[in-house]
Amino acid sequence: MKSMTRVALITSGGDCQGLNAAIRGIGKALYHKLDNIEIFGMYDGYRGLVDSDYVFMSEMSFSGILTQGGTILGTSRLDYIPGKDIIDENGNSLIPAMKDTYNRLGLDCLIIMGGNGTQKSAKLIMDAGMNVITLPKTIDNDIFGTDTTFGFQSAVDIATNVIDYIHTTASSHGRIFVVELMGRDAGWLTLSAGISSGADAILIPEIPYDVNSVAAMIEARKKAGKNFSIVACAEGAVPKDEEKLSEEESRRKREASIYPTVSYKLAADLKELTGHDTRVTIPGHYQRGGPPCPRDRELATRFGVEAANLIINKQYGRMVALKGDVITSIPLEEAASKTKFLPVDHPLIQMARDLGICMGD
């Protein structure tokens, strides 16, 4: 009789669309391809692994969840010291408790679905002697080593739809709208949604913006008879005069500001410079909610099935990835080594410039 394979599934960090599709892809493929398989689902991300809070997942657990948003397992964020440890609020290491659950359940591998932070903490778990396979999920699309993450396209669809709707009211009233989209560090979502919705300016963290060039674009549109303008602004966009500040200085500046987010400051500055009536719209976590779009259902399923194949072949320590149109995998240490920022010479940025979209510089 073939030996039993035991794995545990974990969804960690901020949720996104497609997590349940990925869970389903892993579970269905493992049950389909292996005779002896036990799958556990850890509740609320790493917390379940730390507290031994889990559920046994039968074949039935993977039915009827393809189209559901969020994650049926729940998720959470944990603190980690980069390259060193995963810790609780008192600074104590959580890795021994994780290892305890792992050993007690006799696990062969953890399958961890997460964003940038999760790839880094998964690498720490691997270094502590547990087998790990990861899947790249995030609406930010900023995980190194994969062309796309699941969750990204669904968020682009929602953000595009928000700007489409804003267009009609902006045009009726002749107003400037600043639409703030998610993305603290990387501008993939804002760039893609901005281009797809016909935004007039696109401001991303990778290109510090000068408010005067945004104002000049608005004035130019006014002269051309266009009475409204739409600025797609990433939550992590930085004004040029703050570009050189350290992380600590930026944090203090933000805390001292009368504006709750970058978009409110930008809107106030644009009103002062142009005299135009200006509004801010922030869809926020709405961008991460609801069912995955078909493209994310497909991508998450493909990633899930690839993760199952890695388990079957005992190829641990890898993150599944999309390269071109091919699903593959890369060493986890590579995926965890850096963030995939949007290159400032990316063809889409050049295309946006060619179209006359203001990139803020």
Ligand code: F6P
């Ligand atoms: O990483 C995904 C993301 O949605 C970012 O775009 C955003 O900055 C952040 O998570 C929000 O985090 P939280 O869910 O903790 O508010």
